[in-house]
Amino acid sequence: MSCLVEIKNLSFSYQDGRTALQELDLSICEGEKVGIVGSNGAGKSTLLLQLNGVLQGTGDVRIAGDQVCRQNLGRIRSLVGLVFQDPDDQLFSPTVFEDVAFGPLYMGLDESAVSLRVREALESVGMDGMEERVPNRMSLGEKKLVAIATVLAMRPRILALDEPTAALDARARRTILGVLKHLDETLVVATHDLSLVAEVLDRTIVMDRGEVVADGPTAEILRDEAFLAEHGLI
Numbered sequence: 001m002s003c004l005v006e007i008k009n010l011s012f013s014y015q016d017g018r019t020a021l022q023e024l025d026l027s028i029c030e031g032e033k034v035g036i037v038g039s040n041g042a043g044k045s046t047l048l049l050q051l052n053g054v055l056q057g058t059g060d061v062r063i064a065g066d067q068v069c070r071q072n073l074g075r076i077r078s079l080v081g082l083v084f085q086d087p088d089d090q091l092f093s094p095t096v097f098e099d100v101a102f103g104p105l106y107m108g109l110d111e112s113a114v115s116l117r118v119r120e121a122l123e124s125v126g127m128d129g130m131e132e133r134v135p136n137r138m139s140l141g142e143k144k145l146v147a148i149a150t151v152l153a154m155r156p157r158i159l160a161l162d163e164p165t166a167a168l169d170a171r172a173r174r175t176i177l178g179v180l181k182h183l184d185e186t187l188v189v190a191t192h193d194l195s196l197v198a199e200v201l202d203r204t205i206v207m208d209r210g211e212v213v214a215d216g217p218t219a220e221i222l223r224d225e226a227f228l229a230e231h232g233l234i
């Protein structure tokens, strides 16, 4: 049986010609918790953006057997919830409630189901009571928590999070770690936070200059200090 995410020979260059991903092969099976680590510019965000078709390169990316391509984007995006590195890319509504409700409404849920989804999602990131706040007048950390809630509210099969703990204070970071630890969904997390990786994610992929340079059990990868130093991780 094939895995939930199947990537074969994926390469991607930005419009200015900069190659961000080079001949990448990767499989992620249902329920796996995977960390993607690598220094600035390694290609982590570019890779996550391929999972739900925000960017498309050459090669083959499949989610639950369906190729990520224009015709399948609706279905792909209901399967893959992506939390962007910058919450300003995610939040666009006049209130927190509307931002978190947007996905469930789009999925066709009725009003009471939408309200329940919003309440549960905000509670799980410790942001309940913030429904009427204006997202673009919140702190960066608060925005990141709301951005995570917008995706949780859609209950996707795969949650792809880009730097979920960057800019968060210790309490907010703990909240996020708690949320991630208790999720049953498949998780793909790009991060510089190696202690998050150690605590929450069983498998770690190391990227460098657009390539996967290691992929294995987190404990094994994090044990090799010389390798981590070589790739700018410590």
Ligand SMILES: Nc1ncnc2c1ncn2[C@@H]1O[C@H](COP(=O)(O)OP(=O)(O)OP(=O)(O)O)[C@@H](O)[C@H]1O
Residues within 6 Å of the ligand: 014, 015, 016, 018, 019, 020, 038, 039, 040, 041, 042, 043, 044, 045, 046, 047, 085
């Ligand atoms: N919009 C863009 N246009 C051109 N090049 C880009 C663009 N976004 C990223 N790149 C380049 O693509 C490469 C991979 O960038 P990417 O953002 O995927 O790295 P990253 O691993 O997420 O880094 P970080 O840890 O800083 O978030 C880098 O060389 C970067 O400069």
Ligand SMILES: [Mg+2]
Residues within 6 Å of the ligand: 044, 045, 046, 085, 162, 190
């Ligand atoms: Mg990034």
